[in-house]
Amino acid sequence: MTAETDVRERVLDAADSLFYSRGFSAVGMDEVRDAAGVSLRRLYSAFPSKESIVLAMLERRHEQWTTELRAVVDSRDDPRARILAVYDYLSAWFADESFRGCGFINAFGELGGVSPAVTSLIRAHKQSFQDEMARLADEAGAPPPLAPQLAILAEGAQTTAAIAGDPLAAGHARAAAEILVDAALA
Template identity: 90%
Template sequence: MTAETDARDRVLDAADALFYSRGFSAVGMDEVRDAAGVSLRRLYSVFPSKESIVLAMLERRHEQWTSGLDAVVGARSDPRSRILAVYDYLSAWFADESFRGCGFINAFGELGGVSPAVSALIRSHKQSFQDEMARLAAEAGAPPSLAPQLAILAEGAQTTAAIAGDASAAGHARAAAEVLVDAALA
């Protein structure tokens, strides 16, 4: 690992923890620098702006989300259970002590109106989830209309769990998804 890669990873780790727990606007570059243990010069050599850190952090979160979801879904063989595994993944995530909602929704709420690049990346992430739900629905033999219904259940569960501080939103979304899947496959 090069010094530049190490500094980049440390900055992203620090920024992710700070932004996710306190918000994007509330955290300044000095705080990121201090938490990462790098000089301001090194910070700006790796990331020329706060927006570049946010974009890199969101790209990394997208990769983590995708690989985590793929692992849970991929562990199931039955198409119906592969769809429902999405909500099991959410349930485990919501139960994590550090859960503060969807980082993409949080970023859009704070930065979506002022950063076209952040908005575009968030829209791409959300579209990839829609595409994954469409793939899972198609594999199960369900009509295409099921995918956006399932995705909205997952998105709503994320928001509800974050605002209410109640991880049971995943279970409620899973129960609703079961009804929708069973009706679509009947």
């Protein structure tokens, strides 16, 4: 069973990296096989189809993102600092040289119009982020409108950083968040 999960991990690692950097339809299964170092036979015994790999990869990405974000947030105690920590997490992420935007937003552009399964997974991921923001805003005692505003800032920072290639977007979003938080708590 370990061998089986190992194959799945290797395939998901390779698929995540390739699909994230080049998109889904631009990457063939042969390339995934080569990058994973796995035979096509084993690959298709671990996953029934390419789409199932995409779905599994997005699920794993969602869990990684959620875990990492929570870790950064939980390193702070002050409710205001916990909110702002979200943008610090974004800042560190944007600095990664292989950063090419939010994988879920990218997937939505390519597959959102044709794959309902992928669409609902993307939606769930973004909803979970909004819930997280609502929790943090609530902890700080802020009124309800703050949370969606903070989430919108985070989303905008991601696409701006990706397309303009400007990691400073996280700083701008953080500065705006500070103003909004302070205004909401006043």
